[in-house]
Amino acid sequence: MNEQKERVVITGMGVVAPNGHGLAAYEQALRNGVSGIRHQPHLAEHKFACQVGGIPQGMEEIKLQYLSEESLLAMNEAMVFGAVAAIDCWRDAKLPEPGSCGDEVDWDTGAIIGTGISGLDTIGEKLVPLTDAGKVRRLGSTMVEQVMASSSSANIGGILGLGGQVTTNSSACTTGTEAIANGYHTIQMGHSKRVLVGGTEGASIYSWAGFDAMRVLSRSYNDNPEQASRPMSASAGGFVPGSGAGMLMLESLSSAEARGAYIYAEVLGVDVNCGGQRNGGSTTFPNPVGVQRCIQTALKRAGINGSEVDLINGHLTATMADPYEVKNWQQALNCEPQDLPLINSTKSMIGHALGAAGGLECVAAVLQLDKGFVHGSLNCADIHPDLMPFANSIVQKTQASDAQVLAKASFGFGDVNACVVFKKFN
Numbered sequence: 001m002n003e004q005k006e007r008v009v010i011t012g013m014g015v016v017a018p019n020g021h022g023l024a025a026y027e028q029a030l031r032n033g034v035s036g037i038r039h040q041p042h043l044a045e046h047k048f049a050c051q052v053g054g055i056p057q058g059m060e061e062i063k064l065q066y067l068s069e070e071s072l073l074a075m076n077e078a079m080v081f082g083a084v085a086a087i088d089c090w091r092d093a094k095l096p097e098p099g100s101c102g103d104e105v106d107w108d109t110g111a112i113i114g115t116g117i118s119g120l121d122t123i124g125e126k127l128v129p130l131t132d133a134g135k136v137r138r139l140g141s142t143m144v145e146q147v148m149a150s151s152s153s154a155n156i157g158g159i160l161g162l163g164g165q166v167t168t169n170s171s172a173c174t175t176g177t178e179a180i181a182n183g184y185h186t187i188q189m190g191h192s193k194r195v196l197v198g199g200t201e202g203a204s205i206y207s208w209a210g211f212d213a214m215r216v217l218s219r220s221y222n223d224n225p226e227q228a229s230r231p232m233s234a235s236a237g238g239f240v241p242g243s244g245a246g247m248l249m250l251e252s253l254s255s256a257e258a259r260g261a262y263i264y265a266e267v268l269g270v271d272v273n274c275g276g277q278r279n280g281g282s283t284t285f286p287n288p289v290g291v292q293r294c295i296q297t298a299l300k301r302a303g304i305n306g307s308e309v310d311l312i313n314g315h316l317t318a319t320m321a322d323p324y325e326v327k328n329w330q331q332a333l334n335c336e337p338q339d340l341p342l343i344n345s346t347k348s349m350i351g352h353a354l355g356a357a358g359g360l361e362c363v364a365a366v367l368q369l370d371k372g373f374v375h376g377s378l379n380c381a382d383i384h385p386d387l388m389p390f391a392n393s394i395v396q397k398t399q400a401s402d403a404q405v406l407a408k409a410s411f412g413f414g415d416v417n418a419c420v421v422f423k424k425f426n
Helices: 023-032 041-045 059-065 077-092 120-132 143-147 151-160 175-188 205-214 253-258 288-302 321-333 354-371 385-393
Strands: 008-017 037-039 052-054 109-114 194-201 244-252 265-274 311-313 342-344 405-412 416-424
Touching (some): 008 077, 008 354, 041 205, 077 109, 077 194, 109 151, 109 175, 120 143, 120 205, 354 405, 354 416
Parallel strands (some): 109 194, 311 405
Antiparallel strands (some): 008 265
């Protein structure tokens, strides 16, 4: 006899974004179309063709409000962004603050915190130079905990005293959304009451250099950084690198109701798949069949059909893939172009934060459902010619919304896909 599966809801969120730290600031930035993309002099100094990027502001001061100077000695940038967002998420969920001393462990809560290329700042600035110079003894005792793949999740697990599974996932640009899918399954199967999920990514030149070499970054708007990220635009010239962290507290409905928690939204269904790098798919480009199957399977598991989706928060990076993505949404939802749900791209304001993108964008998605608005996508007044049939669905200015269902998808190198279906909680 099958046991009843737990329903999964969102009871807290935290965000460190290029255009705002904290839910209130982030919401206002999304509503008002505030870009967090700025000219980055250090990229020019290192001869990058792309000299703009999205980096959270004021973190040198902000981090001291959350973390001790001693603990910061063992943290790189991604760890700091992740820790601040996780602490904010924990507090937003109204969970008891763990003491820094003592033996209490929260055995009911775990964490799945993803990252794409975290730790390269530490590797590039310290580990490799000192090792090559024969100065291994100067690396210090915290080097391993800063460069291991699970550095951010381990750090957060210790800060919050988590006793459930604490782990890191990494699937390129799908990472943050995949973390939510993984946490959903953990709770649905009754393995944890709560799972802190999301993604974090630093802004290291070593993380961004390879993309600049691939010529997939924006290079035509170095003097106009706020116009550089142009998803769905005819003049899009590549993505803008971003960074930050977005965290969500997933919780079983029974646990949330038992403690009287505020519920932002419900996670109705998820799917994660791979296109196998077939049928036009490759390491860097998605198999359209894989994309469509991922969206359709998430909808099937959510128990809804395509016509019930009110909003789409796309992956939409401002590359040549944007028109293909929108057409895949149309095919997956089985609708005519003029009937496509409203669609937007959070990357137009914050850039592409790689492993943190899904976390940052899922926070934006849930805020839109909960607060009743849909934010505009910047810089797409000149809609790509292939997207003109969808023009009425492309949101360019923030508007009020009574949407009940939002579909969010992310796609990453390796031909990997993830889709999460959120529903406003009534």
